[in-house]
Amino acid sequence: MRNKLSWFAVPYVVWMALFVVIPILIMVVYAFTTQAFEGTLDNFAQMGLYTTVFVRSFRLAFLATLICLLIGYPVSYWMANEGPAFQRVAMALIMLPMWMNFLLRTYSWMSILENNGLLNQLFRAIGLLDLLGVDHIQMIRTSGAVVLGMVYNYLPFMILPIYSVIVKLDHSLLEAARDLGADSAGVFRKVILPLSLPGVLSGVTMVFVPSVSTFAISRLLGGGAQLMLGDLVEQQFLGGAYNPHLGAAVSLVMMVVVVVCMVIMNRFGEGEEQAVML
Amino acid sequence: MSKELIRLANCTMAFDDEVVLDNINLYINDKEFLTLLGPSGCGKTTTLRIIGGFQTPTSGDVYFDGVRINAVPPYKRAINTVFQKYALFPHLNIFENIAFGLRIPKTDPLGRKVKLSEEEIHQRVMEMLEVVNLRGFERRRITQLSGGQQQRVAIARALVNRPKVLLLDEPLGALDLKLRKDMQNELKRIQKAMEITFVYVTHDQEEALAMSDTVVVMDGGKIQQIGTPEDIYNEPKNAFVADFIGESNIIDGIMRADGVVEIFNRRFVCLDGGFDKDEAVDVVIRPEDVDIVPEDQGQLKGTVTSVTFKGMQYDIIVDFYGFKWLIQTTDLSPVGSRIGIKIDPDGIHVMKKSRYSGMFGDYSSYSEEYEEISGAGYEEDSGNAE
Ligand SMILES: Nc1ncnc2c1ncn2[C@@H]1O[C@H](COP(=O)(O)OP(=O)(O)O)[C@@H](O)[C@H]1O
Ligand SMILES: [Mg+2]
Numbered sequence: 001m002r003n004k005l006s007w008f009a010v011p012y013v014v015w016m017a018l019f020v021v022i023p024i025l026i027m028v029v030y031a032f033t034t035q036a037f038e039g040t041l042d043n044f045a046q047m048g049l050y051t052t053v054f055v056r057s058f059r060l061a062f063l064a065t066l067i068c069l070l071i072g073y074p075v076s077y078w079m080a081n082e083g084p085a086f087q088r089v090a091m092a093l094i095m096l097p098m099w100m101n102f103l104l105r106t107y108s109w110m111s112i113l114e115n116n117g118l119l120n121q122l123f124r125a126i127g128l129l130d131l132l133g134v135d136h137i138q139m140i141r142t143s144g145a146v147v148l149g150m151v152y153n154y155l156p157f158m159i160l161p162i163y164s165v166i167v168k169l170d171h172s173l174l175e176a177a178r179d180l181g182a183d184s185a186g187v188f189r190k191v192i193l194p195l196s197l198p199g200v201l202s203g204v205t206m207v208f209v210p211s212v213s214t215f216a217i218s219r220l221l222g223g224g225a226q227l228m229l230g231d232l233v234e235q236q237f238l239g240g241a242y243n244p245h246l247g248a249a250v251s252l253v254m255m256v257v258v259v260v261c262m263v264i265m266n267r268f269g270e271g272e273e274q275a276v277m278l
Numbered sequence: 279m280s281k282e283l284i285r286l287a288n289c290t291m292a293f294d295d296e297v298v299l300d301n302i303n304l305y306i307n308d309k310e311f312l313t314l315l316g317p318s319g320c321g322k323t324t325t326l327r328i329i330g331g332f333q334t335p336t337s338g339d340v341y342f343d344g345v346r347i348n349a350v351p352p353y354k355r356a357i358n359t360v361f362q363k364y365a366l367f368p369h370l371n372i373f374e375n376i377a378f379g380l381r382i383p384k385t386d387p388l389g390r391k392v393k394l395s396e397e398e399i400h401q402r403v404m405e406m407l408e409v410v411n412l413r414g415f416e417r418r419r420i421t422q423l424s425g426g427q428q429q430r431v432a433i434a435r436a437l438v439n440r441p442k443v444l445l446l447d448e449p450l451g452a453l454d455l456k457l458r459k460d461m462q463n464e465l466k467r468i469q470k471a472m473e474i475t476f477v478y479v480t481h482d483q484e485e486a487l488a489m490s491d492t493v494v495v496m497d498g499g500k501i502q503q504i505g506t507p508e509d510i511y512n513e514p515k516n517a518f519v520a521d522f523i524g525e526s527n528i529i530d531g532i533m534r535a536d537g538v539v540e541i542f543n544r545r546f547v548c549l550d551g552g553f554d555k556d557e558a559v560d561v562v563i564r565p566e567d568v569d570i571v572p573e574d575q576g577q578l579k580g581t582v583t584s585v586t587f588k589g590m591q592y593d594i595i596v597d598f599y600g601f602k603w604l605i606q607t608t609d610l611s612p613v614g615s616r617i618g619i620k621i622d623p624d625g626i627h628v629m630k631k632s633r634y635s636g637m638f639g640d641y642s643s644y645s646e647e648y649e650e651i652s653g654a655g656y657e658e659d660s661g662n663a664e
Contacts (some may be wrong), residue, residue, distance in 0.1 A: 170366035175332055178352045179359045180379035180439065186353075190378070194369045 015233045030248035043249035050232055050250070051079040057229040058257070060143055060218075061211035064150035065158075069200065072158030076199075077192075079159075087167070094156050102153065106220045109149055113139040113221065141223035149217040150207075159208035165199030166192065205262055212258060227253050231248070283328060285440065288521070289338035291499075293322055298324050299335070300499040304545040306443075307492075308476060311469055313478045315486040316496035316521070324477040325360065325496070326445050329477060343442075351566045358436035360556045362447040364428050368422045372431055373416035374402045377440040409468060430464075434616050437468070443475040444525055462489055483523050488512065495519050516629055519639035520562040527603045528639025531561035531628065537612040538615075539628055542578060542599055546621060550628035562639075565593070565606040576618015582611050595639030595641050602641040 023207030034040045079090045097105060112118045115136040123129050125138060139145055169192065177187045213251075215230030222228070229250060284306040291299035299321045307310050314322040316346050327333040328340060331352035340347050347355065358379070366375050379503050381398045383391040394402075407413050410430035420428065429449060436444055449465070450458045466489055468533040469476045482485055487507040488491050495502045495510060497520075514520035517528050531541040536551030541561055553559060580598040589607045596617065 158341055164488045170362060170365065172361050173367060175352070176359070176365040176367070177378070178332075178434075179330060179357075179361075180435065181382040181384070182378075183351075183353055187380060191367060 004092060019063055027248045027252060030245050031252045032249075033245060035243070035245060041200065042253050043246050044253070046246060047253065048248060053227055053229055053232050056143070056226065057212050057254075060147055060150070060226075060228065061208055061214075064147045065204055065208045067147065067157040069154050069204060072155060073162055073196075073200065075165035076159050076166040080169075091163075092157055097152075098156055101218075103216060105153065106149055106217055109145070109152065110220055112207065113145050113148075115140065120170040123181060125158045129175055140221060141225045143222070143226050146218050146226050146228070148204075149215060149221040151210045153217065154210060157210075158203040159200040161206065162199040165196045169195055201266060206264065208261070211259055213254060282306070283308040283310075283342065284477075286325070286328065286335075286341075287339045287341065289325075289328060289335040289340065290335065291328065292336045298499050299328075302338070302499075302501055304501065304504070305493060306475060308442075309473050309475055311466070311476045311478065311489060311490050312482060312492045313490040314485040314493065314494050314496060315480060315522075316502075317481055320496045321499040322481070322496060323447055325396060325476060326359070326365045326447055326479055330357055330445050331355050336579050337483065342428045353608075356442040357445060358439050358441040358443075359430045359445040360429075360436050360449045363449065364432040364451075366428055366431055366435070368420055370420075371416065372407075372418050372420070372423070373403055375431055376406055376438050378435060386645075402438055403434075406438040409437070410434045410464075417439045427459065429461065431451065433465070433468070436470065437474070440472075441474065443477060444469075445477045445479075447479045447483070449478075450480075458485070467563075472550070475635050487523070494553065495522060495537060497522070505604065512616070513627065514562060514629060516632035517560050517562075517636075517638050518632070520560075520627075521634075524543040524563045525606075526639060527563045527565065527641070529561045529563065529601065530636070531559050533557045537623075539626060544577060546577065546626055547608060547623045548602040548626040550626075553628065553630075558631055560631060560639075561634050562627040562629060563603070563621060563625060565604045566591075568603070568607075569620045570605065570607050570609060570611060571618045571620050573616045573618045575620070577620055579616060579645065580620050582615050582617060585613055587609070590628050599656065605640045611623055611645055 005218055031043055031114070032039060032041070034042065040230075050087050079087055082090070086099040110117070116122070117140070119139065120129070129136065153195045173191055173195070175185050177191045182190060212228075213230045213233075214228065216236050218226050233247045233254075235241045236243045236250070282305050285300050286304045288643050289299060289302040289304075290297065302325060304325075314325055316322055326570060327413075328335050331347070331350060331354075342350075342355065342357075356401050366376070367378065370378070377399050378631060380402060383393045386392050403416070404413075404418060410433055412427060412430055412434065415423070415427070417568055420431070422432065429452070433446075433449070446465075450461050453461060462485060465476070465478075471551055478486075478489065487510070491509055492504065493507055493510045495520050498543050503510055503519045505513070510519065510523055514523060514526075520526045520528055529541050531539045533550075533553040533556065534540050535551075535555065537548060539546050539548050539549050539550070539559065539561055578598050580603070581595040582594050583597050583602065584595040586593040588606075592610055594607060595609060596603050598621070
């Protein structure tokens, strides 16, 4: 009974095969072959050249995820504790930018951060630039700008899962903790935090994965100076360095690293729970 | 036994403009088992939450051991609660649920934080597991326990802190009848053994009578009567209490003199007095206090309209001049037969008229009411806002 697939599952299975399994298989095949489709490991060997890109990608994605978490958790917590009307408005305000085109949002940041952009004009107007004795403050084409772009774009993905876990927390558990002698800090540490961990984990996943593979943000705000894995892959498929086999290999390695990270993190999450238990 | 521990003085609670508790005055003695009894929505949980510190009364004062504690937060009160739906921590196992309160550093009289040693925590948790019969369950998860077991974990989690007072909000509500009876005895035993004041909330009158030293009957945010179970049953203060506690026939009467009450134009001797001459009153007659006699010897005469066999006795409905009584008897009187009844003076109880007069006591719709009584599951109360 259990191992028999219901007929209703068939469309789903077909869908998975067509759009998930087969593409991954194609990617694997590409990654392990030459342009002439002969087996090789050269693609992986070549990747050594791009170590800095790997390191940068993971470092910036990690940083963006951390910042999203540090902003997202308090915001979620605060939102969840306000009245329902406030929650609806706050939710709308958080979702609103997401309905605007991604490129448009990122272009807007470009015009804000440019050497002659809005911010620098503001700094000039208030005399800050003269005070510092510089023509402009370099913001665009820095890793900071890339991280900012990631945080701005992906913050809602951190807030939403954490918020929805916290808002659903059984209020009587918090009262029980207070009843048993915990003050506000104790209630947070011993009940709210461990129970909101699943939300944190999915938030972290939902921010980290798109961050590590982004290419538009790094190209527009990093201005080519901050090449990331996404850019590298894009170049192999569209750019001058056309080599889909190398691109596939990079994607594969990236995927493996991400999956490993996620597995470790989930383990850590469970471990945390156990640690509290013991 | 008689030292006063908690006092609610003129406590009123309003949410927005809705008055939920109306001028509650109540004191609770040390080591007492006190039950708040009343129908769903009458304000029992709210009263309990005021004692626990989860709600501050809109007006009025709460005293603990003579000290006003209106503004003292729950975690600083020597009071623990067994919540209506247990509220066990899903991320902790049984052991850690019970140890939760013990792991929180306490401030000693000198203002220093004191932590219990791991050994002491272990010992006290194990002791509690013994008390609630859950030895061997300490590593289980909450979800692996039955309702009754979760209930006992909730009790252990509260009692392990050795509170002066334990508040229990319909703790047996989710359990089936057999388990409920066992747990009633269990709770009573624990309360006696640990010498702790229990404030117990229920809407089950049988449970209240069986367990309590003192019963507080509430309705509509007001206390209707406070007394021992015997007092409440034998001397109900008004028609509401008489109807809510046990079965009762509540009849309009007129007090003709001290010890003489008139119902259905006949005078009966009773033990009550202190009413005005010819004052209109409610008269309560319990179904078991009525003796059936041959028609010609009866003080009142009526026709049997329904008979239900209840094992120990028959419940029969008798029509007296259009007003239907419930009578419990061991002798069968078939439907349609004419009978007479006699009531001893101590079987007649006279009450002042109240806003509840005329609302209860006629058994015309007995079968419906009977359904309601036997089906008085706890479910009806579970949907109410906490
Ligand atoms: N936080 C609250 N806000 C508004 N109304 C409430 C609140 N808590 C309780 N009430 C209302 O107070 C009344 C009494 O509730 P409660 O004390 O829970 O009754 P009981 O426990 O006797 O069933 C109910 O009408 C309930 O709807
Ligand atoms: Mg209640």
